[in-house]
Structures are given as structure tokens and as C-alpha cells.
Amino acid sequence: MTVLIDPPAWPAHGTLFSHLVSDASLAELHAFAASIGVSPRAFDLDHYDVAAERYDVAVAAGAVPVGGRELARRLGASGLRVPGRARRAAKADALLARWDALLPGARDVGVELVERWHEPHRVYHGPEHLVHALDSLALLEGRPPGVPGATVVTGARPGVTQLALWFHDAVHDGEAGRDEERSAELADARLASHLGAREVEEVVRLVLVTTDHAPAEDDGPGALVSDADLAVLGSAPDRYARYARQVRAEYAHVPDDAFRAGRAAVLRGLLAGGALFRTPQGATLWEDRARANLTAELTTLDARA
Structure with a gap:
């Protein structure tokens, strides 16, 4: 280094x-x-x-x-x-403007979340990922990127899917499963004075969906949140390659052999776990490309091993 x-x-x-x-x-x-x-x-x-x-x-x-x-x-x-376009959208002021439009009157919550997403130890799980997930969700929900709005899935409450993405990696200490639990707990605590109990409960539930990305078949909001979080897997090959480098950089403290073994296990699990994307739009947009990206990365890891 x-x-x-x-x-x-x-x-x-x-x-x-x-x-x-x-x-x-x-x-x-x-x-x-x-x-x-x-x-x-x-x-x-x-x-x-x-x-x-x-x-x-x-x-x-x-x-x-x-x-x-x-x-x-x-x-x-x-x-x-962080490329120029992504840099501008990931700036604290730009993110706060998005938050204010989504949940007016909760600026204190937005400030805390933006500070969390900009924590210095984050590489992939930082503000660029948040922006990409929010914009991917907008695409799935039929909204212009960067414009908050109600979901279009029957039974979903306005804004809960977006709020779930804002909170889904709000706590990121590198502890899979526990990070999602703590993020859900944070959402429960911070939103209680700004939303009704049912809305808060739904945000908490959706944050926990990102633990294993396995929403029930009839869980439309869960499918949206899961697909938006995983959308980077189906990005163009150069963007996916940068994502893979970001993940490695986030675990720079892990020796190469251990990282390759662990990362390969994750990739094999994703490839063997059935459909990656649960919404029809997500499957059409990203499934085939995601499988090609994952397979190419796994092949590279195996060759280096």
C-alpha cells in the first residue's frame, strides 16, 4: 500500500x-x-x-x-x-436535499444518516452505493432517479421502500447479519417520532429483508428493496469490476488468500441460490448480466488461487 x-x-x-x-x-x-x-x-x-x-x-x-x-x-x-457524476450525487448536500424531499421535518435524522454513510472506513458500502440503490429503486418504481415519491406496488406505503434503503446499511461494521439488525434498530428509534407505528414497522421489516435478500413471493415492497440493493451486480462489466475492487478495498485488512476464499464462497452462494432479482423489472434488467458478472469474477478468483 x-x-x-x-x-x-x-x-x-x-x-x-x-x-x-x-x-x-x-x-x-x-x-x-x-x-x-x-x-x-x-x-x-x-x-x-x-x-x-x-x-x-x-x-x-x-x-x-x-x-x-x-x-x-x-x-x-x-x-x-469515485467518478465525477457519482461524486456529485454522493455529496452530503445532495443527499440531504433528497432526504428533505422524502421526509420533511426530519433533518436531524437525515444529517445523522448522511454522516453514517460517509464514515471513513466505508468503500463500497458508502454514499455512492446509497445513491445507486435509490436510483435503481426509482427505476423499478417508475420514478425519475433522484425524485422521491410513493411506491407503485399495491399494498406498499408511500416512501417506505426508500426509507428502508436509507437505513439498510446505516450501521456498517463488517458483521453480516448483525449490521442489518442494528440498522433496523436504528430505523425503529429514529423514525418513531416522524412516522406512524405501522410505517416504522414496515421500514424495519424491509431493512431486515436485505440480510438475505429472500423476500416472500407475495412481498412486493421486499422484492423492490432487495432488487435495488443488489442492482450493482447487474451493472455494466466496467462498473461491476469497480464494485469488485471496492469490495476488496473495504476488506484490505484481510489477507489475499482468505479474501479470495471468502469472496468465492459468497459468489458461489449467489449463483446457486436461485433468481437474484425478485421483481419482473429487475429480472429483465439485471439477472442475465449479473450472472455473467458473478461468473467472470469467480473464474478470476479461482485462477488466482
Whole structure:
């Protein structure tokens, strides 16, 4: 793992700034930035903005100076890079605007959720995933991406599917199953003063659906939430490859052999578990491509083993 820095060439606030990145681990990047006195507020999804006056300090502390193009190339190859369009949508202000439109009068809840989704240890399970899941849900529900609205499935209460996605990874400590339970508990606690008891109960239930993505056949809202959460599996091959790199980066602390074995087991379980997508729209849009993506990744993992 290497921390990289490009020359200070980006003007803002009366000075020039460099970009400070890691080619493998956000945890390493955060630790390095803290060691040279760079504020956590200088972190911007995949890099730190470092003022010109601290450039020499960063290099002296071990950051490797590279050109801007090389830094961008290394960051992209790492899986940590957040592309421009996704970056704009994942910004805290953009996410808060979406939240305010969904649940007016609950800004305090939205602020907490946005802070949670931007926690520094997240790579895949961060704000970009939230935006992708919400936009995928909008596609399934027949809404324009980024525009909150009622669900179109009979029996679903307005907004509950969107609220479930906002909360489904709100707690992410890397403990499968327990993370979903804690996220559901958070939804129960934070929404109690903003929604009726039945609506809160439904959000909690839908958050728990993402534990195993196995909604009942007659569970329309559960199928929507499950499909939206898994939609990245059916993305274009280059986007899927970036997702796979993000997952590896999120578990950078796990040795390669152990990660390959664990990841391969997950992929085999997904491929052997029946249909990945439970809504007709999701199956049409993503099933075939998802199976091709999963199979290609599994083949690569097996070859490396």
C-alpha cells in the first residue's frame, strides 16, 4: 500500500491544493492524513485536499510524489476512486436535499444518516452505493432517479421502500447479519417520532429483508428493496469490476488468500441460490448480466488461487 500526492495545482481559498490518496486502503489514507495534521474535513470521498504549505510535510512523512495523471490512474486501479457524476450525487448536500424531499421535518435524522454513510472506513458500502440503490429503486418504481415519491406496488406505503434503503446499511461494521439488525434498530428509534407505528414497522421489516435478500413471493415492497440493493451486480462489466475492487478495498485488512476464499464462497452462494432479482423489472434488467458478472469474477478468483 502506498500513499500518493500530486503537485499543488488546484486553486481554492486563496491557495493551491494537492490531492492525497492511497492506492489500496482508505484506512491507511486516513491514518496518514491524521499523522501530518490534515483535518478529517479535508477528506472528499476518495482523497484529501492538502494545502500547498503541507505538501513538503506530506512528502517528508512518506507520501510518494507523482503527477496528476499517474495519481488518477493509480486511484482508479485501486477501486477507491469515485467518478465525477457519482461524486456529485454522493455529496452530503445532495443527499440531504433528497432526504428533505422524502421526509420533511426530519433533518436531524437525515444529517445523522448522511454522516453514517460517509464514515471513513466505508468503500463500497458508502454514499455512492446509497445513491445507486435509490436510483435503481426509482427505476423499478417508475420514478425519475433522484425524485422521491410513493411506491407503485399495491399494498406498499408511500416512501417506505426508500426509507428502508436509507437505513439498510446505516450501521456498517463488517458483521453480516448483525449490521442489518442494528440498522433496523436504528430505523425503529429514529423514525418513531416522524412516522406512524405501522410505517416504522414496515421500514424495519424491509431493512431486515436485505440480510438475505429472500423476500416472500407475495412481498412486493421486499422484492423492490432487495432488487435495488443488489442492482450493482447487474451493472455494466466496467462498473461491476469497480464494485469488485471496492469490495476488496473495504476488506484490505484481510489477507489475499482468505479474501479470495471468502469472496468465492459468497459468489458461489449467489449463483446457486436461485433468481437474484425478485421483481419482473429487475429480472429483465439485471439477472442475465449479473450472472455473467458473478461468473467472470469467480473464474478470476479461482485462477488466482
